[in-house]
Amino acid sequence: MQNNFVEELRWRGMLHDMTPGTEEQLQKELTVGYVGFDPTADSLHIGNLVPVMLLTHFQRCGHKPLVLVGGATGRVGDPSGKTKERQLLDEQTIEKNLKAQQIQLSRFLNFSEGSNKAEIVNNYDWFKELNFLDFIRDVGKHISINYMMAKDSVKNRLETGMSFTEFSYQLIQGYDFFHLLKHKNCKLQMGGSDQWGNITTGTELIRRMGGGNSFALTAPLIKKADGSKFGKSEGGNIWLDPKKTSPYQFYQFWINVSDEDVINFMPIFSLKTRSEIESLIAHHKEAPHLRTLQKALAEEMTIRVHGEHDLEQAIKASNILFGKSGxxxxxxxxxxxxxxxxxxxxxxxxxxxxxxxxxxxxxxxxxxxxxxxxxxxxxxxxxxxxxxxxxxxxxxxxxxxxxxxxxxxxxxxxxxxxxxxxxxx
RNA sequence: GGGGGGAUACUCAAGCGGCCAACGAGGACAGACUGUAAAUCUGUUGGUUUUACCUUCGCAGGUUCGAAUCCUGCUCCCCCCA
Structure with missing residues (x-):
């Protein structure tokens, strides 16, 4: 392969955990891998960006990324990290959200050419055909309740209660993986570290259903140095949709990242090379007040999400608004x-x-x-x-x-x- | 089913007849400093016709000159016994 993907993630601080043999598999051949996205809103926000970058780096290392949009799973609701039963979305909303997110993803991934071009799959396409009896007979048979209950996402909810719907979530997600392996030769599932439990249910299910080896890889959930959640500002979420978060606000978000955080964020979000990033970080540490790193990151992100013209506008506006002008x-x-x-x-x-x-x-x-x-x-x-x-x-x-x-x-x-x-x- | 405890502003949490728009902490917002930082210090954190008035302390009534505070009923939560 062109590049060692796992090594790439390591130096970028984006590797949390992986199943044994993952690195070898990725070095051996062009591998298909996927990440799932929830269609909960009609735009991605920068909290979704880590898994997006995971796929971006994956593709740049020569592998083939699949984006799985959760047309089916979004109808159920992932209990991971949630304390309450989730609100279900209606079909039309989900469809609308899917479309909007697909367009945004195309700015990060190459969907058009090469043997490793990205593809979008929607799990509703295979779940709508599958009836309940077949599912519990062919899939449910292979995973024990004991196994499912041992997952943190379930354990944490035993006290407060969870519906059968949410309990089933990991099985449904696991079946996605199985389906993608069978139909797309997709051997790897990636995600945030909170997805580890769901992903390994998939690899386990695949093993028991005789699908052979499959692999899991997770990235750490990023947090700010002060412990607060990444991706929010005073105004709330930072969205990729310019109608929800203007390019100026988007640019400002990155400019305002703290000195400590920007050192961690740069390698995660930037596509610059290791040496470029390291020299920027060195410069940043010497003269933090110049905010070279913040500027470099803000520029790169704004161009990628909104384009050159919007970046120029954002910089112009920032200079006038925050420069010394009276x-x-x-x-x-x-x-x-x-x-x-x-x-x-x-x-x-x-x-x-x-x-x-x-x-x-x-x-x-x-x-x-x-x-x-x-x-x-x-x-x-x-x-x-x-x-x-x-x-x-x-x-x-x-x-x-x-x-x-x-x-x-x-x-x-x-x-x-x-x-x-x-x-x- | 029986017994006990609780519900107060964004959150936690005091208050237990008038001095309560309600102590304190966190958060948030603002000011100074600065790099459009961090840390620190300071102020604000119901509304209005702003030295006064109005609406707020789970919900609905009642007692009283006067209630977040007392009484009655209701709803929800927690604990103990069955």
Missing amino acids: EEELRELNEATLLEVFESVPSYNVNYAALSDGIVELLATHTNILPSKSEARKMLKANAISINKNKVTDGIELTSDNLIHNAYLIVQKGKKNYFLVNVKK
Whole structure:
């Protein structure tokens, strides 16, 4: 093979566990491997990105990745890591989510050419044909309840209770693996370390059903240095869909990754070579305040997910929003540029007459910049509100002099939260 | 079925007739510092017509000048006995 995939994962810090013989198998021949995705939302978020990168590296090492979308399993719900019974999704929602996620995945994997081009499979395609009696007779027969109960995902739920549906999940997932081995010669299943139990049910099932050897490999679940969950920001999830998370916000997420975390994240998400990454890390450690690593990571990710043009916009917006620029620089921008820069910032339309109601009304009534007038007064008192880059106090009067290009107010809450108010005359 | 305990703001958790919009901790937001960091320090954390008023302490009633606090019924949770 071109590259040793396992070795690649090792230095990138993406290897948690694997079954014996996995590395040998991967070195021996072009191997087909898969990762399953849950169609729980109509977009992937960056929490899904680790398994995506697993497949990306897998393909770059010369192997053939399969993306399994859980059209069937999404109808059941994986109990792993869940404390409560999951809400079931209806068919139409799942179909819609699948389509949207497929498009996003194509930015990471090559689906079009080569002997190892990626493929998408949907487990609903084989489960819809399979009836319950056949399943419990042909598949259920091979795995004991004792074996299934020993899994952490089940053990952890014995106290609080779980439905038979969720209990069956590992068998269903296991059968996916068996099916893919039989029809696609897929010998490896990968996933996050929380999937270890489900994956090994698959290899066990395959062994008992006479399918021969199959392999499992998991990546560690990434956590931030402070222990909090990766992939969330104040606003919630960071999505790949630009309608849910604008390219600017996406870029900002990576720029804001902490010094400690970025050292771990870089090798996981970047496709740069080992030596490139190591020299970037060395530079980062010497001069962390320059944030070379964060910038490199943010650029690479934004290009891959959104493209060159969106990256340029994001950088431009970031420079204006966080550079040393003040009101003067804002006013120097022509209207088109101004709108471009603030494109991904929440914006509001307000009538000119509303300005005379005062700043508190503007913040809390005419716009939703702040949830209530009390909140607005508090923020003003705390010196947290800026208009056109200048801090303002409660009594300030707003006139047409404040408007940029005779139409816009740039409002800031704190340092990082920008709002564009479009004032209509 | 019998007995006991509990339900308070985003979370945990005090309060047990007026001084309670409710101690404290965490979280979150903001200010200073800084690198759009981290750590640290400070402030805020129901609403409004903001020195006052209004709505909140599981739900519905009641007692009282006055209740998160007392009484009655209901719902849900935990423990013990059967």
